[in-house]
Amino acid sequence: RPGCFWYAAIFMARNYVMATVPAVPSHTVQILLLQVLLVSLLILTVATQPWNARAANALDVVNTALLCMVCTIFALFVKETSAGLLAWFGAVFVLLGFSCIVCAVVYGLLLRFGRRNARFAYFLCHHKLGAGSFARLLKMSLQQVRQVKGRVFLDSDDLSDLNGLFGIVSSETETVVAICSRDILHRHWCVGEVTTARLSSTRVVSIVLPDFQWPESSFVDQYEVHVTDVLSLAAYGISMESVKQSLHWLVTKPAVRFPTTIANYEQNELRRWLLESRGLDDGHYTDLEARVAGQKSVRSSPEPHGSAAVWISADFATLENACAAS
Numbered sequence: 001r002p003g004c005f006w007y008a009a010i011f012m013a014r015n016y017v018m019a020t021v022p023a024v025p026s027h028t029v030q031i032l033l034l035q036v037l038l039v040s041l042l043i044l045t046v047a048t049q050p051w052n053a054r055a056a057n058a059l060d061v062v063n064t065a066l067l068c069m070v071c072t073i074f075a076l077f078v079k080e081t082s083a084g085l086l087a088w089f090g091a092v093f094v095l096l097g098f099s100c101i102v103c104a105v106v107y108g109l110l111l112r113f114g115r116r117n118a119r120f121a122y123f124l125c126h127h128k129l130g131a132g133s134f135a136r137l138l139k140m141s142l143q144q145v146r147q148v149k150g151r152v153f154l155d156s157d158d159l160s161d162l163n164g165l166f167g168i169v170s171s172e173t174e175t176v177v178a179i180c181s182r183d184i185l186h187r188h189w190c191v192g193e194v195t196t197a198r199l200s201s202t203r204v205v206s207i208v209l210p211d212f213q214w215p216e217s218s219f220v221d222q223y224e225v226h227v228t229d230v231l232s233l234a235a236y237g238i239s240m241e242s243v244k245q246s247l248h249w250l251v252t253k254p255a256v257r258f259p260t261t262i263a264n265y266e267q268n269e270l271r272r273w274l275l276e277s278r279g280l281d282d283g284h285y286t287d288l289e290a291r292v293a294g295q296k297s298v299r300s301s302p303e304p305h306g307s308a309a310v311w312i313s314a315d316f317a318t319l320e321n322a323c324a325a326s
Contacts, residue, residue, distance in 0.1 A: 003161035007050035014041055027078045031071055032089055038068045049163065120158075121150030122274070123173040125193045128156075130181030131209060133323035134262075138179070138207075141267050147275055150174060166236055169193050170200035177274065178204060178250065182211040185247065188229040195238050195246040205277045206255035207270070209319065220247045254280040259289040262322050 017037055024030050042064045051057045122142060126135040139152045151158070153173065159165060169176060176197040184190050197204045224230055224240055233243065256273050259266060269291045312325045 004048055004050040007048065010041070010044070026082070026085075028082055028085060031075050031078065034071045035068065038064055038071065042068065118150055118174040119172040120153040120168065121148050121174050123153040123169060123176045123193070124179060125176055125184075125190050126179040127181050127184040127187050127190060130183050130211070131179045131320070133320045134181075134209070135179055137262075137267075137323040138177075138270070141271055142274070145271055145275070165189070166192060166196040166238075169196045169202060173197075173202055175203045175205060175274075175277070178206045180206050180208045180212040180255075182209075182213075184212070185215055186227050188227060188233055191227070191230060191243055191247070192233045192236065192238055194250055195233075195243050198246045198249050199242065203278070204250065204253045205274070205280075206250065206253060208255050208257045210258065210260045214251055215247065220244050223247065252282045254282065254284040254286075256286040256288050258319075260319060262319060 014037065018034065021030050021033050021037075024033065042061065045057065045060050045064060049057045051060060124135045124139060126132065128135075135154060139154045139157075142148050142152045153159075153168065155165070159168075176193065178184070178190075178194060194204065196202075219226060221244065223244055230240070230243055234240075254277050256270070258270070266288060269288055273286060273288065273291075
């Protein structure tokens with residue numbers, strides 16, 4: 001499947017190693033090497049789900065598990081055993097098990113308390129149809145600011161494996177920016193990102209676009225009826241109750257209302273607000289149009305000027321069109 005093309009090389013390497021193991025003179029070492037190889041591949045297959053079809057992943061796991069059982073049965077027929085060698089292998093495996101537990105605990109603590117050095121400073125949660133161009137322009141704008149130390153996540157640029165989406169939100173992101181367009185709450189992936197941010201204590205702020213309205217309680221209470229795709233999030237450990245709590249929770253996070261027009265004034269103020277949002281309390285609501293009211297008014301359709309080689313004509317009455325042209 002996309003993002004796991006490397007597994008083909010692993011699969012071929014496994015066959016090569018299995019074919020060369022009989023060259024080892026000791027039967028005990030042969031079986032131990034096969035067991036290590038097969039168990040490692042079994043763990044890798046279960047963790048990555050490399051095949052595009054679910055049935056293919058299940059078939060690979062079952063076949064590898066059966067090969068492990070066959071190796072175990074072979075071990076019962078080996079008469080020449082080395083007690084010292086088996087003791088060393090057993091000690092190594094026990095130490096590896098304890099080391100994995102310690103590493104997992106340390107890694108979890110780092111993810112929970114060490115997000116200051118997150119790979120992504122901002123994660124742009126958006127609905128492509130309603131705010132794809134807006135998100136693209138916002139990423140370009142944020143990347144020009146020196147105060148933004150990390151990268152800006154945009155799925156079309158930075159997502160190679162959909163299964164890792166929520167992991168990026170929970171462990172690699174400092175601030176999730178929910179770009180609230182009209183239908184964002186009808187996209188189960190966007191709602192899953194917000195829910196994951198709440199469960200992992202990742203900071204969340206909202207940019208409220210002109211066509212967005214906060215949902216009523218009746219919509220949230222019967223969310224699975226209005227958005228049936230949300231039930232698929234259960235495969236990622238996200239329950240329906242967590243989704244509903246997160247929708248109510250999102251309303252309480254800092255938010256900024258974006259005006260119907262966009263120009264340099266609005267972009268600059270939005271960047272400034274996002275940088276300031278780290279110190280904002282829950283429930284803080286900002287009207288961006290009021291922040292730029294004292295500045296020079298912006299015409300909705302500026303006349304072309306300068307010596308540009310290409311002029312772009314766009315309907316600036318539509319925010320998405322204006323963002324695409326900008």
